[in-house]
Amino acid sequence: MDGELITYFNPKTPEWRHGSDPDRLNDLMRESGLAPEDGPGTGAEAPSSASGALLLAARLTGVLLTPDIAKGPLMSGVVG
Numbered sequence: 001m002d003g004e005l006i007t008y009f010n011p012k013t014p015e016w017r018h019g020s021d022p023d024r025l026n027d028l029m030r031e032s033g034l035a036p037e038d039g040p041g042t043g044a045e046a047p048s049s050a051s052g053a054l055l056l057a058a059r060l061t062g063v064l065l066t067p068d069i070a071k072g073p074l075m076s077g078v079v080g
Contacts, residue, residue, distance in 0.1 A: 011049035025056070032056040
């Protein structure tokens with residue numbers, strides 16, 4: 001949308017969302033353990049904010065970061 005910020009949140013404080021449609025990801029956030037109502041889940045099965053954010057990213061993109069991928073060589077470059 002030409003640089004429009006649709007939904008933004010910090011995984012450590014998912015209850016504070018911003019953008020033109022801050023609630024767009026709420027259902028996926030809940031499924032990923034990032035409760036938009038009251039911060040990250042606190043139960044025994046609730047993921048940390050980092051793992052919840054990675055799970056949310058996987059659900060949004062269809063790309064799952066496995067431990068093997070994270071341990072292997074990571075491609076990077078400078079864009080400028």
